[in-house]
Amino acid sequence: MSISLKHLTKHYGSTNAVEDVSAEIVHGSLTAVLGPSGSGKSTLLKLISGLERPDQGSVVIDGEDVTDVDPRHRDIGFCFQHYAPFRHMNVTKNVGFGLKVRKRSPKEIDARVKELLALVKLEHKAKHYPAQLSGGERQRMALARALAIEPRVLLLDEPFGALDAVVRAELRHWVKELHQQIHVTTVLVTHDQQEAMEVADQLIVMRSGRVVQSGDPLALYERPATDFVHEFLGPSTTFAGEVARPHDLELVSVYQGTMKGRITSIVSLGFEAQVTVELSDGTSTWVQLSRNELASMGLRVALLVGVRRRDDVEF
């Protein structure tokens, strides 16, 4: 189901406000709302869900204006940042809650919960309580609970924020796959650009309550509208007085470079290597290389090199 946000405004205190936000979220898409903390992205999610009411503006889901509809009648699956499990219910009861409230028959609930637990791979924990689950398992339980009511829209608030790096990467993959399986329109909020780039097919970048830029992740990465987006969406450095992506710079012989400089450090991070160069104008910049590029170039600290922008910045 598509969502349109029209001039949404919500104030409380100085941070977390939302200021005149309009956006279209396409049916079946997986959209990430990306921004630093306090940029209003979580508030935006609560406005879509109805848990907060906007001061102005409206929320339209699938053509129906739901601004005045209570969240319990919006058919929305909401996953909270800390999952908000019902601590006194086991996994089965948690997942079945929405159906029980909807007065489905015990048999139907039972069948649907089984199906969902299979989907989120928690069949073996059906009788466990939230306190007995790991962070990743709680997250999956929260997803199953939200999906149980067959929501028109799935909203995820910082879904991976509270997890370990390895679990985070796994769940990210899994959420993406899940979305491809069930294709429910999904909006997720995150402050992690890598997460957003990897999972989402649409990005909405927010800052101080306003939408700065939105669109296809790669398009935003390539053509950021402002320096803020440039720096927020990926590593940035300066070269010849301009903001640049470190992988858009290349190291060449002293005579071929736009500027010349001396290598001050080479840090190898596995796949990626970072070469820092002190330029002749006194500034410092860095160049991002893959390990294979680094291996083939024979660089070392103190070497004099030329630096220039790659020609194929757009591809």
Add this chain to the structure above:
Amino acid sequence: MSISLKHLTKHYGSTNAVEDVSAEIVHGSLTAVLGPSGSGKSTLLKLISGLERPDQGSVVIDGEDVTDVDPRHRDIGFCFQHYAPFRHMNVTKNVGFGLKVRKRSPKEIDARVKELLALVKLEHKAKHYPAQLSGGERQRMALARALAIEPRVLLLDEPFGALDAVVRAELRHWVKELHQQIHVTTVLVTHDQQEAMEVADQLIVMRSGRVVQSGDPLALYERPATDFVHEFLGPSTTFAGEVARPHDLELVSVYQGTMKGRITSIVSLGFEAQVTVELSDGTSTWVQLSRNELASMGLRVALLVGVRRRDDVEF
């Protein structure tokens, strides 16, 4: 100052235990203790600081056995995971606390605090209270407070865990630079491999309370002792039945590959691109390319390709 840990053991409950951990931490190094949550890494840090007493084993700092020395006399700078700022003191009072306790003259304290605030770039917030600071500023204040007593050893518990991605990257850089400036032996605990690889010059990888492997970050990345270290230290995939790094695989023509397969997805994340290939044996693998490599190869979904290991795995 060097630190040696000798057969340290500490139990409480089932997780977070430390089991017979021995390690040498070199004078002036920046060592990261890396492991998933519950692996005992924070407990290890508390054992070094003396905030916890080991059930068995000893802690030797700079040749002196400090196992029975109270933490207040160990000359250790400890930064807590949530920074533990003194909430009722302003930044100046926080940073000066250790010196005040040591009964230095107000004049001396004043001078030293000014110097430290300059070092951590918080001069303009000297009179602010912790509640008025951002996460990154609190972290820097906690660092200045720990450094004020000129500790022999600096211990950082998940120093970047609670911060936004962008701030995290900045602070990471900054901590590394700071360490190069003041060269105090530093041990930091983290669950984020990228963080550890980028900041530390030594790694200690822990799992279930034990040290799995330790040494130079790149050496561990290249030659992990176990599958766990392999998967924990960087992206992993399987190819021909073995664990492999996705950047150690390359895409070639169908006839050149060890195995052939069909490209099922190409995800571009800025600098890095991930190409997923369904292999002829029914398994799936993925290959990591830089954007420049991807641009030069003209790949597309559904293309038949060959996959093989690169020859230059070691370099």
Add this chain to the structure above:
Amino acid sequence: MGRRHWPLRGVVLLYLGVLVGLPVVFLVLKALGHGFPAFWSEITKPDALSALKLSIEVAAIAVPINTVVGVGAALLVARHNFFGKRVLDTIFDVPVAISPVIIGVALVLAYSRIGWFGAPLTRWGIMVLFSPLGVVLATMTVSLPYVLRSIVPVLLELGVDQEQAARTLGAGRVRIFWYVTLPAIRWAVLYGVTLTLARTLGEFGAVLVVSGNITGVTQTLPIYIFDSWDQRFDVLGSYSGALVLAMMSMAVLAVLALLRRRERRLRVDLA
């Protein structure tokens, strides 16, 4: 900070011993000093039994009403913002902050035959003062705050996440309360109810003023104990009654200790 708290422990234990421990021991010794049969015959006297019965009846009325009102008010204070909220919150401190004697005197003023409430009620044939009804009213007033004060911190700490989750899943206000909020605060509610019960059984000052101290009609157990000791010089009767009441309170106390442990464990889970 492990091994050097011995002096602190010594001071605290000595203080508790002098103030609480030894007096309780003495009470047991004195009440049973003439043997168990003497104690038994004392507490089975008609006046003693009717006092015990009234105490239990009053508790049976006051505790449930105060529980319902306390839970409702706690939800208002912790979950809503409205004009007058701080006033409401403060009123719940009145019974703790103000002497039971004043509460008693004030109730007498309000419900005496010439008071605003008393006059119409008397016309309808309802006597509040010098009747069990007055005892119930006085008791309800002094035991008012305990449920609210036990629940509000837990509600605030719990946050609204679970309730909001239930709401997005389609639950209405009533279902959210029964299925989500109440189970989450159940130990705090029980703790508050137990405190209310303790306060109800033990209330003395306000009841003494309101009840008129009519033996067999408005005498609760605490009043009976005081009356035996102070007016009728029936020392053994007083000690025996005190021991019975003390044992009831001890049972309540044991429940409190268990509940507090549960609640602290819950807090740790939440953190």
Add this chain to the structure above:
Amino acid sequence: MGRRHWPLRGVVLLYLGVLVGLPVVFLVLKALGHGFPAFWSEITKPDALSALKLSIEVAAIAVPINTVVGVGAALLVARHNFFGKRVLDTIFDVPVAISPVIIGVALVLAYSRIGWFGAPLTRWGIMVLFSPLGVVLATMTVSLPYVLRSIVPVLLELGVDQEQAARTLGAGRVRIFWYVTLPAIRWAVLYGVTLTLARTLGEFGAVLVVSGNITGVTQTLPIYIFDSWDQRFDVLGSYSGALVLAMMSMAVLAVLALLRRRERRLRVDLA
């Protein structure tokens, strides 16, 4: 959950009005019913003044002692593990759970001339019962738990991080307490002290039993109010005393409301 709590508010407010609000209004009306000069001459009678003086003296002794013991015991309970900790924790509930009458009777038993404590003390010329000393002792007992119960949850929530940080920075136990722990819990301590003060000023039952009710010597303000009303039929004197005590309690109450607001803000900060 914004607009549909009106019925709930109505019930709670009605209940509060009947139990607390109107009685207090009546008290004011009655005490000042014969004009301010009459009220003034009542409360400046020697007996009334000496009761007021004793109440203040008792508070001046009991509150500081209970504060120190309460803070110490709270630190023990929240920061240490030792054998007997749960017993100690439970003993602090005794004064709330047990009727003040029983506490009074038990103190009489312990300190009467034939009691274990009373006998040696009498030999040394120290009279506990029927003397201001007994009043102080009874008051300290009933107001014992409030400081501890206010501080412990805050200490638990605060955690040990700041204290551990201070320790790694070189601070000893005493400095940690004064510079780090106490400032962090200061609002909770003040809240507990204020409750203790309220309870101290208002205590009636235990003091009545222990004091022997000697006018001008062991009569605190609550006892004076009761005595005027019940024994001397001096209704205006009673109402006037009650109004004075009620106004003191109201001041305490206002402080409580302020402190609770501070403390809740602190909790939100911590979260």
